[in-house]
Amino acid sequence: QVQLVESGGGLVQAGGSLRLSCAASGRTFSNYAMGWFRQVPGKEREFLAAINWSGGSTYYEDSVKGRFTISRDNVKNTVYLQMNSLKPEDTAVYYCAASLRAFSTVITGKKFNYWGQGTQVTVSS
Numbered sequence: 001q002v003q004l005v006e007s008g009g010g011l012v013q014a015g016g017s018l019r020l021s022c023a024a025s026g027r028t029f030s031n032y033a034m035g036w037f038r039q040v041p042g043k044e045r046e047f048l049a050a051i052n053w054s055g056g057s058t059y060y061e062d063s064v065k066g067r068f069t070i071s072r073d074n075v076k077n078t079v080y081l082q083m084n085s086l087k088p089e090d091t092a093v094y095y096c097a098a099s100l101r102a103f104s105t106v107i108t109g110k111k112f113n114y115w116g117q118g119t120q121v122t123v124s125s
Helices: 103-109
Strands: 002-007 010-013 018-026 033-039 046-051 058-060 068-073 078-083 092-099 119-124
Touching (some): 002 092, 018 092, 018 119, 033 068, 033 078, 046 068, 046 078, 046 103, 058 068, 058 103, 078 092
Parallel strands (some): 010 119
Antiparallel strands (some): 002 018, 046 058
């Protein structure tokens, strides 16, 4: 299995930027498609973005398209989420996840095998 640890969360003003990182250890990182989710207390976890094993294909939900960018470095075993033009409604705990499924299945079914522990992002108005 793979272990995932997120970092980079924090407090930022509206309009600002943050870059989240998710470091993976364990099995071969490049075997996995990776994704980012977020969750607000009392609400379901929201799928945000995904990237295939090579980084050549990405997918974004409409809520973050044009503002967030997912990327990965298979040498550093890390996936990133660059978040720009942040809004107070982006406040949430952000999670990275790993999936062994085909990328097409990942972006339609949003099924992931492994999860990190989350990192808090707070956007002040």
